[in-house]
Amino acid sequence: MENNMESDDEILIKGRKYDYSLPKFRYINIVLAFIFLDGIVSMVLWLCGGDSDYFIDSIASYDLKHSTFDLALLACVKVIVIAPTVTYLEYVTLKQINHPEMTHLRKTSGFLHFVMITLSLLAISFSVVKGGLILYALMHEGTYQHMHPTYNALLISAVVFSLIEFILAVLGFYSMRRLKKIRILHLYNDDGVEVDKDGKPVQKNVDLIRLMSLAKPELPLILFATFCLFVTSGSQMLAPLFFGKVVDSAKKGMDELNRTVLTLFIIYVFGAVFSLARSWLFTLAGQRVVARLRKRLFLSIIKQDVAFFDTNRTGELCNRLSSDTQVLQNAVTVNISMLSRYLLQMIGSLILMFTLNAKLTGVLLAVVPIVSICAVQYGMFMKKLSKQFQDRLGEAGTEAEESLSSIRTVRTFSAENKACDIYNKYIDKSYNVGKKLAAAGGIFEGGVGILVSGAITLVLWYGGKLVHENYADPTKGITPGILTAFLLYTLQVAMAFALMSSLYGDFMRAVGASIRVFDLLDKKPEVYCENGERLVDFDGCIEYKNVDFTYPSRPETQVVKNVNLTVEPGQMVALVGPSGGGKSTLVNLLERFYDPDSGSIYLGGVNLKDLDPKWFRQCMSMVSQEPTLFACSIKDNIAYGKNATLDEIIAVAKEANAHEFISTFEDGYDTLVGERGVRLSGGQKQRVAIARALIMDPKILLLDEATSALDAESEHLVQEAIDRAMKGRTIIVIAHRLSTVRDASKVVVIDKGQIVEVGTHDELLCANGVYKKLVLRQLTAGNIVEKLINDDNGNNDDDDAPLVDI
Ligand SMILES: Nc1ncnc2c1ncn2[C@@H]1O[C@H](COP(=O)(O)OP(=O)(O)OP(=O)(O)O)[C@@H](O)[C@H]1O
Numbered sequence: 047m048e049n050n051m052e053s054d055d056e057i058l059i060k061g062r063k064y065d066y067s068l069p070k071f072r073y074i075n076i077v078l079a080f081i082f083l084d085g086i087v088s089m090v091l092w093l094c095g096g097d098s099d100y101f102i103d104s105i106a107s108y109d110l111k112h113s114t115f116d117l118a119l120l121a122c123v124k125v126i127v128i129a130p131t132v133t134y135l136e137y138v139t140l141k142q143i144n145h146p147e148m149t150h151l152r153k154t155s156g157f158l159h160f161v162m163i164t165l166s167l168l169a170i171s172f173s174v175v176k177g178g179l180i181l182y183a184l185m186h187e188g189t190y191q192h193m194h195p196t197y198n199a200l201l202i203s204a205v206v207f208s209l210i211e212f213i214l215a216v217l218g219f220y221s222m223r224r225l226k227k228i229r230i231l232h233l234y235n236d237d238g239v240e241v242d243k244d245g246k247p248v249q250k251n252v253d254l255i256r257l258m259s260l261a262k263p264e265l266p267l268i269l270f271a272t273f274c275l276f277v278t279s280g281s282q283m284l285a286p287l288f289f290g291k292v293v294d295s296a297k298k299g300m301d302e303l304n305r306t307v308l309t310l311f312i313i314y315v316f317g318a319v320f321s322l323a324r325s326w327l328f329t330l331a332g333q334r335v336v337a338r339l340r341k342r343l344f345l346s347i348i349k350q351d352v353a354f355f356d357t358n359r360t361g362e363l364c365n366r367l368s369s370d371t372q373v374l375q376n377a378v379t380v381n382i383s384m385l386s387r388y389l390l391q392m393i394g395s396l397i398l399m400f401t402l403n404a405k406l407t408g409v410l411l412a413v414v415p416i417v418s419i420c421a422v423q424y425g426m427f428m429k430k431l432s433k434q435f436q437d438r439l440g441e442a443g444t445e446a447e448e449s450l451s452s453i454r455t456v457r458t459f460s461a462e463n464k465a466c467d468i469y470n471k472y473i474d475k476s477y478n479v480g481k482k483l484a485a486a487g488g489i490f491e492g493g494v495g496i497l498v499s500g501a502i503t504l505v506l507w508y509g510g511k512l513v514h515e516n517y518a519d520p521t522k523g524i525t526p527g528i529l530t531a532f533l534l535y536t537l538q539v540a541m542a543f544a545l546m547s548s549l550y551g552d553f554m555r556a557v558g559a560s561i562r563v564f565d566l567l568d569k570k571p572e573v574y575c576e577n578g579e580r581l582v583d584f585d586g587c588i589e590y591k592n593v594d595f596t597y598p599s600r601p602e603t604q605v606v607k608n609v610n611l612t613v614e615p616g617q618m619v620a621l622v623g624p625s626g627g628g629k630s631t632l633v634n635l636l637e638r639f640y641d642p643d644s645g646s647i648y649l650g651g652v653n654l655k656d657l658d659p660k661w662f663r664q665c666m667s668m669v670s671q672e673p674t675l676f677a678c679s680i681k682d683n684i685a686y687g688k689n690a691t692l693d694e695i696i697a698v699a700k701e702a703n704a705h706e707f708i709s710t711f712e713d714g715y716d717t718l719v720g721e722r723g724v725r726l727s728g729g730q731k732q733r734v735a736i737a738r739a740l741i742m743d744p745k746i747l748l749l750d751e752a753t754s755a756l757d758a759e760s761e762h763l764v765q766e767a768i769d770r771a772m773k774g775r776t777i778i779v780i781a782h783r784l785s786t787v788r789d790a791s792k793v794v795v796i797d798k799g800q801i802v803e804v805g806t807h808d809e810l811l812c813a814n815g816v817y818k819k820l821v822l823r824q825l826t827a828g829n830i831v832e833k834l835i836n837d838d839n840g841n842n843d844d845d846d847a848p849l850v851d852i
Contacts, residue, residue: 281317290531361444
């Protein structure tokens with residue numbers, strides 16, 4: 047059976063990296079949960095049962111039948127000894143599974159088992175013997191005093207927990223053997239990204255520890271801030287003590303009162319100064335974390351494959367960058383600061399309260415487990431809701447971004463209301479989730495509030511009773527000053543506890559929001575890589591060999607089918623064919639925006655996949671139909687791909703017929719072009735884009751000729767610039783003009799993803815095939831078909847008529 051499993055693993059992991067993890071719900075965690083629960087319950091029951099005097103007496107004059115601290119101690123010993131033993135046992139067993147040849151591990155695990163069973167046997171024997179003796183004393187010794195009810199509960203819990211732990215220790219043999227079966231296999235691809243059996247990336251779970259790790263570089267800052275926090279919390283914890291002293295010193299005279307009040311004031315000032323530093327440093331750390339996170343996230347997004355952007359909308363990605371990271375900023379810094387502050391405040395206050403009166407402290411602690419269980423449930427709920435909320439918000443952001451960036455189209459169709467309706471729909475969806483978030487927050491905080499106020503009322507009542515006893519007999523009970531101090535501490539603890547619970551909700555909300563952020567950070571692009579071969583004497587030769595391709599976002603349609611095409615250095619190849627045939631896709635594959643499903647593309651005889659993408663992208667420039675300019679100056683747009691001097695920029699602008707119109711602008715090359723170049727005309731934009739391509743001095747020029755008619759003058763200028771740019775380069779042009787195909791070394795007709803005809807313009811016209819039909823269909827309107835076909839030299843005035851734009 048075990049051998050079978052191993053061979054299954056081997057099949058699964060063939061050629062891939064792998065490791066294992068263990069499920070959270072497993073033997074060791076159950077044992078640890080019981081041991082820690084035992085520890086907490088025992089300590090609380092012990093603390094609830096007596097006052098400080100009793101604790102000291104019961105330790106100093108230990109008696110098996112009367113003292114109970116031994117049971118609390120036993121629970122602590124179990125936490126200290128059995129918990130590490132069982133953890134180590136699991137570690138050794140796992141090592142044994144991975145290295146069966148290490149036979150000595152078997153002995154170690156046997157010994158650890160023995161220790162566990164012996165310790166739990168001793169624990170159960172001790173508690174049963176103690177319980178038996180107490181029972182015997184109760185029945186037979188008339189002088190035996192009944193124990194406090196909480197001590198009876200402590201004894202019962204010690205027996206029950208020890209019994210459970212003994213059973214678990216015995217079951218350990220069986221459970222450890224199951225580790226091999228229950229472990230979870232994780233596979234990784236070459237980039238180290240976890241994938242499933244089919245090779246698809248696995249969505250990772252995000253936890254608080256991962257969230258916290260974001261703030262690792264800020265550790266020194268956070269540590270210093272934490273130091274300030276300690277001082278602030280210390281001063282806050284001392285304050286109630288002095289409040290109590292002020293109450294009691296009023297009896298002793300003005301000198302004592304003045305001194306105490308002055309000390310209290312100094313404590314407050316001291317605390318305020320450190321509180322200032324604490325708040326400043328934590329916020330600074332938060333700002334740093336979020337700035338770094340945004341940079342990392344943007345880098346990760348911008349390096350993604352082009353295919354990624356086919357399925358992810360820009361607005362949503364921008365939302366991750368802004369709003370999700372903001373939620374994380376608070377979680378990893380300010381919230382940590384607050385959490386540690388409240389935690390410290392709570393622990394410190396509890397210790398001080400314990401020294402003031404242990405019994406009263408015990409009453410307060412009884413509420414803790416109930417609130418903790420509620421908080422965990424609430425946190426999980428908040429995490430889910432928060433993710434939903436961020437997703438809805440992301441969708442709304444995407445809609446807004448799309449409408450605003452296409453404002454001209456919106457205005458043309460008077461679609462403002464429609465855009466608003468769509469946006470409102472998404473905002474309503476987010477609001478609906480937001481309503482649930484608000485209700486959940488309110489109910490939880492209210493619930494915690496009720497529990498905490500109940501505990502405070504109980505403490506107040508019991509404290510009042512003790513003060514009453516003190517009035518009757520000053521050796522008993524507590525003074526009003528101690529009760530004042532105790533109550534202030536109680537309020538501090540209650541406040542800290544309530545705020546900590548709501549912080550837990552915030553953390554879970556941050557975990558929810560961070561799921562997408564970590565997804566993006568973990569996602570490694572398939573195509574993007576920064577190393578590879580760089581060809582020294584690249585001549586511009588391009589070769590497509592048996593290329594098949596399907597867009598990942600539309601897997602059901604194969605767009606390129608078995609394409610074989612060679613473009614010799616210096617040749618101009620014109621791609622023509624019906625719209626949607628796959629011309630642009632072939633150019634996309636050459637830029638390695640996508641990788642072919644099968645077959646390969648070669649540059650200078652080397653597979654594109656083996657070349658450095660940075661290098662080959664510098665070797666080719668693309669001028670598209672509708673060039674996208676950036677919202678910066680003309681100069682910066684031209685020099686986008688290369689750090690160029692102004693002289694170089696002017697030289698290429700002249701070559702691209704752009705210098706003249708740029709010179710007419712008041713700011714010349716510093717003129718800002720607006721978002722996507724809206725402040726330039728279509729022809730001007732194209733000429734700037736040609737200059738931007740030329741500055742790279744590319745070996746290969748990829749052209750997508752404009753189909754939209756520019757006015758005659760600017761069309762002439764653009765065409766002239768393109769003609770000039772083509773000289774001395776390898777060109778692939780998605781052709782729409784007769785003049786272009788006429789001059790092409792080779793015309794390639796592409797239909798439904800396949801090359802259907804190849805030849806020169808004249809050869810293809812003679813062949814009477816698809817190309818001729820395309821030409822005829824396009825040019826009949828101009829009534830020049832006859833002229834074109836009969837004109838051997840091809841010199842006619844209608845050369846610039848659009849050719850194939852179906
Ligand atoms: N990013 C994409 N995701 C999915 N499908 C796409 C994508 N881009 C293009 N397509 C599809 O691939 C097919 C080929 O498109 P392509 O743009 O290569 O055609 P084309 O010949 O250049 O057309 P045109 O001359 O109209 O520009 C079309 O059916 C198109 O719908």
